Structures are given as structure tokens and as C-alpha cells.
Amino acid sequence: MYNDKVMEHFRNPKNVGEMTEPDGIGRVGNPTCGDIMQIAIKVKDDRIEDVKFQTFGCGAAIATSSMVTEMVKGKTLDEALHITNRSVAEELGGLPPNKLHCSNLAADALHEAIKDYQAKLGGSNGNGKDKPADGEEKDKHEGQDKHEGQDKHEGKDKPEGKDRPEGKDRPEGKDKH
């Protein structure tokens, strides 16, 4: 069912565990679908210095979580925001079709963690958590556009999580980013 690379990440997941004093945390998923992923990041000079994941889910969910942490380490926030569900699945050498919804979550969780970091950053600048505060940083702006795209999909995911055909479609919709 799973290829060797997926099984290797499942067997020996990288960067698993809880992070002390993370700069940003993102949690996505829902119990209906059986996958919940949390990604924590430490950011230094606009780069992801450290990343850790915690996942409740199937083999693909654990493998994609591990994979995304490997992919993102040392990347700039902007680069990290360009990591998509498809690129995670591709990096793993592919996933079974019915597992593609799991690979969605790893990139989503990462993006949520970055968003959380950016919101906190906004807060520490004394501008509260409002997004407009981010406008002064040019990289952020681009990142934010992406978030909006993600949010739209994520919002959609939740009510439709139960629906099988919709669930199957989701990864494709996502990939268009």
C-alpha cells in the first residue's frame, strides 16, 4: 500500500515531539476524518530554524508530517509557504489515492504555524493581532495572500470532511495553489 519512503518516515519519523517555547503553532484536522496534526516552529531571521510535529492519524498522516518538517527546516517563511500538499506527497514518492486528504494537513498545519507566528509578531510590534499590521513587511504580504487561499479551503474541509467524493477532490483543489 505505502512505498518504502513513506514507510521509512512512518517507522522513523523526523522531528517528532513537543517544542518548548515555540514561535508559532498550527493545528489542523478533525476527529471525524481521523487526522489531527500540530506543527510548531522556531523562527530566526525569517527562517524556520526548528520545527516539530505531533500527529494523531494514519500512516500517511504521520509520514507527511515528518516529511514536511524535513522539507521546511532552514527555509525562509516565504519558501515554507510555497510548500503544498502536492509537493509533500511528491517528495514522499506518492501516496495511495485515498490517502491524499491526509497529505493536505501537513502543509496546512505548517502554514497555520507560520500564520500564528506572524500574528504574534504583529502583536509584539504593538499592533495587536490584526493582519493589517503585517502590511509593512513585504514578504508577509505575499504570505498572507496564500493564507487566505488556504483558509478558504480549510473552511470548506470541515463541513465536507464526511463526504467521500468531496474529500477526494480536495487535494486537487489544494494543489492549484
Place this chain on the structure above:
Amino acid sequence: MAETRRVYLDHAATTPVHPEVVKIMDHYMLEAFGNPSSIHSFGREARKGVEEAREQVAALMGATPNEIAFTSGGTEADNMAIQGVAHGRRDVGNHIITSTIEHHAVLHTCEHLEKAGYKVTYLPVDKYGMVDPDDVKKALTPQTILVTIMAANNEVGTIQPSAEIGRVVKEHGQAYYHIDGVQTYGNWPVNVDDLHADLFSASSHKIYGPKGTGALYIRKGIKLVPLVFGGSHERKRRPGTEGVPGIAGFGKAAEIARETLDQRIAHNTALRDRLISGLLAELDYTRLNGHPTQRLPNNANISVEFVEGESMLLNLDMKGIAASSGSACTSGSLEPSHVLLAMGLPHEIAHGSLRLTVGTDNTMDDIEDVIATLPDIVRRLRAMSPLYADKIKGHSAAPLTPAGEEHHHDV
């Protein structure tokens, strides 16, 4: 990877074929390979094999051989019974009663019939996965032509009050009573008269026989419209040249089951009980699914909280232990087991279910292996589970838990 000892605990999915069964199948493939419809000696030998098997299969359920029709398996037997009655009794009524925890061979057949204009009542179950005969009584109408409720559930092992349901159906007088008996046949005593069954489905590969063979018991006088048309095989109930080796193998498997049923039940029950008590003692936040006593002797089904089923299965498999789960990921859909949900389990706990089904080939050592292996796997998976992290920190998992009761079970 070094191939260590393997432990097979998925007997509700399928069983290894008994060596004596293989032997008789060989005979009907290599020597007595004729077509049972042929007049020559080759054909007569094959016919003898089929009819002997019919007697053996009938004997294990207290039926007469003429009441047995061989099929390609349990799924076809279920389809033949349900569609056969529905189509054959359309002039009598259009209402069918079943339960929410049936096998898909029954549920999807009923759903198909609904699209064709039949009305289907899906009865609920209690928290143990049991149907209430009183609910059957209330659901019966003058339009009801069939009640189809399984003898025991394949996932959680709960044995249904089939005889009581049968009495209720017989009081009604009109409806036929079909039992999907795939999980009880050969594993638990079955007598179609005691159960008041008109139709009873059985499968060969769940009882150490070959795959691809099953049977439908059709009580004398019950008329069915066949699913397929052709020659006069199986009294026109199921045309097509008989799968002689499979049928002969099924017969042998049924004979062995009949001769050893008491030992089989005692053996399986001892292993099952140790498995359940061992795992519940070793693991916290773990519960037994299904009825505590009214359950198949071979079935242990537990939910391990904060862990997802497939990841447990993969880890067990790496240790050579074969099991199954009701998690969505193993069902091929996004929804976890319909049986566990029907019993009222919240999604995240249904996702953490693990089914271990023992068989005659298992030993107590196998069971001790699992009891020694699973806790480490669960600890490892919980260590990476954000839900477990929430739990130990005392955070409520409220945003991720569906509204409703708190399901944590004290162990």
C-alpha cells in the same frame, strides 16, 4: 527485514485452509475433476463430492441437504436472499427490515433496493451493538416481506438475539426471516429451526475452507427469484457449473467444524478472554467494544484512545502481528466503521479501534506476544499524538471533540 514469528489474529477476515480440506480439494481437482452434470464416471464422482458437501454443510446448521444452495460466498448468499425475496414477493409488499450494523453485503443490497422503490427500515442498536427484538416487532407492517438481521457482528462480535427476533417475525406470519450467519456458522452453534430462520447465509473461508464458496440455506417452500439465470444447477436457484473443489472443501471444513465445535469454542474463548483482560490491564484509556458476554468466542475489539487504528495496525504488522481496525483509513473511506458509530462511539474513538480475532491455529503464546507488544506501540504513538498531549496536560480537547457526552472510560 528479518522475518520473525508471525501471529495471525484476523480470523474474522479469513482463515487458513485446513490441511484436510486442501487434501480433498486436490482430489476434486486432480482426479475427480469431472463436471457434476456429466453422465460418465468422472461426472458422477464430482456429483458425489458436491452432494456429500451439501450434507456436511446442512448438518452444521440442522438443515436438510435439499435446502442448501451453494454460492460464490457469503456476499452472494446475502444478495441472493435479499434480492431474491424482494423481487419474488413484490406483489405481497415492499418493506424490508434490517439493522444499522449489518455487513455491507446486506446494507448496500438494501440501499440498492430502496432506489428500486422498496422501503427499508434500519433498526438502531444499543451501546453493545445489539438489536432489540422489540424494535423488530414495532417495525413490522402489513407491507413487510423480509427481516434480515445478522447472527453476530463481524466487527465487534456481538451475538444478536436471533431466535427471539425469529419468534417475533414468525408471529407476524408474513415476513421471511434471513440471517447473515457468516460469523457464527462454524464458530458458534447454529440451528436454523431454533432460530426460526427461513434463509441463512454461510461462508467457507471463515471456517478454514477455501475462498470463493458459500451457501444459502433456503427453507423448504420459500421461493426466491434467482440472481443469475442459466442451467438447472442447484435446482435452478443458482445456475452455473458447480465449483466442485471449493464446494467439497467447504463441506470438509463444515464437517471438521461440526466434529470439533465444542473444542473450538473453548480454545477461542480462552484466548479471547486472556487477550481482552491482558490488553485492558496493560493499557489505560482503552475500552472493549461490543457485548462483554454475548460475543463471538473469537472476537476481541478494543478502542485505544488518542491513537489511530491504521498506525497501530502498521506497527503491529512490523512486529509480525496481523489485525484489523475500524478506522477510516482502513475502510477506504473518510468515515470510520459504521458499526462503531451506530453503537454511539465518537469518531476519534472509533478511529482508534483494533479488532483481534483468534482462531484454532493460535496459541496462548501468540496472545502473550500481542499483550507484550501492543503497549509499547501505543506508548510510542501516544507520544506523538497531540490529543494525548492535551489529555496529559489536562487541556480539554473540546474544540476537536464532537459535542456530547464525555466518553472516557475508566479502566
